[in-house]
Amino acid sequence: MALLALSCTTTPAADPAPVRRPGPAAGPTVAPLGPDDVQVVAVPERDDPWILDLYALRHPRNFRSLQLGWRAEDGSSQTAWLLVPPGPPPHPTVVVFPILAGSHVVSQGLARALLARGYAIARLERRALALESADDPAEPMASFRGAVTEARRLLGWLETRPEVDSERLATAGVSLGGILAATLMGMEPERIRAGFFAMAGGGLPEILYDSTETPVRDFRDRLREREDLEDREAFLERIRPVSESVDPLRWTGRIQPDRVLLVSGRFDRVIPPARTRALWEALGRPEWIELPVGHYQLVPFFWYSAGRAADHFDRVLGTDGRDPALDATGGSRHLPGPPPEAR
Secondary structure, X not given: OHXXXXXXXXXXXXXXXXXXXXXXXXXXXXXXXOOOOOEEEEOOOOOOOHHHHHHHHHOOOOOEEEEEEEEOOOOOEEEEEEEEOOOOOOEEEEEEOOOOOOOOHHHHHHHHHHHOOOOEEEEEOOOOOOOXXXXXXXXXXXXXXXXXXXXXXXXXXXXXXXXXXXXXXXEEEEOHHHHHHHHHHHHOOOOEEEEEEEOOOOOHHHHHHHOOOHHHHHHHHHHHHHHOOOOHHHHHHHHHHHHHHHOHHHOHHHOOHHHXXXXXXXXXXXXXXXXXXXXHHHOOOOEEEEEOOOOHHHHHHHHHXXXXXXXXXXXXXXXXXXXXXXXXXXXXXXXXXXXXOOO
């Protein structure tokens, strides 16, 4: 009962609808990957940690696994996986992004949950980030931009594959993965028809200043000292020009709100709730499930959240017509409309 009480939310009807900033007419042009640009090897996907072995006890590895490799636009090597569920193709397909650091368990877990619901998965592996050592903010922004660029290039290749239903493409991610997924959907709204963004937010300068994540904090402190940025506002002004092109807030005006599901933690200090709210407002107030947890405390709610993602994709992509339903987990749903009262 205490958990449920924490999640109570009211929606005052008097609040006006948000004014959405129009997005750019189109995303930057990229060169799509052709059938001969991608090396495809049929090998089992690597399971990072034991938790996926536990998941496999109830969900057998009855999917096909293809490792993908290609030369990225910046000359580096890019790796991804195409995971194909059983059953006749083509399958609705979800592009899944990785988190900032650590193993790929989060994106793998999300992929496995969606696979179990009949979705093919294009799961990108992490590109090298420079937050721990970067002296110039353009370095990590180039990595973020490169991740979205390679996902956009991969879409062209996916559309040539018989396993993929190119009319039913979606994207998903957790934390940084959710930020990148939101940017991808905003750049490719005609191709990406649905999005699931968990523990994510908008406003990269604010996230980089306010986050308690260790690599992010180290980057912030080092940049402030090196460039003598005396306060938060000076830091934001320094970051904004180099981050705008990959910030989801730049692209949200191109996304239909009923095609998006957000999941966040009310006590998140890595992606502060104000940043999720900024993304929610900019997206036109899509469905939003807020859990009474912090960033890393999503773990007990992870499979629940992944299930709600699958429900959302089912509804938007028309795979089985089901409507998302909130389980008795202590989460609160913000349906489209006025925001909750300030707490």
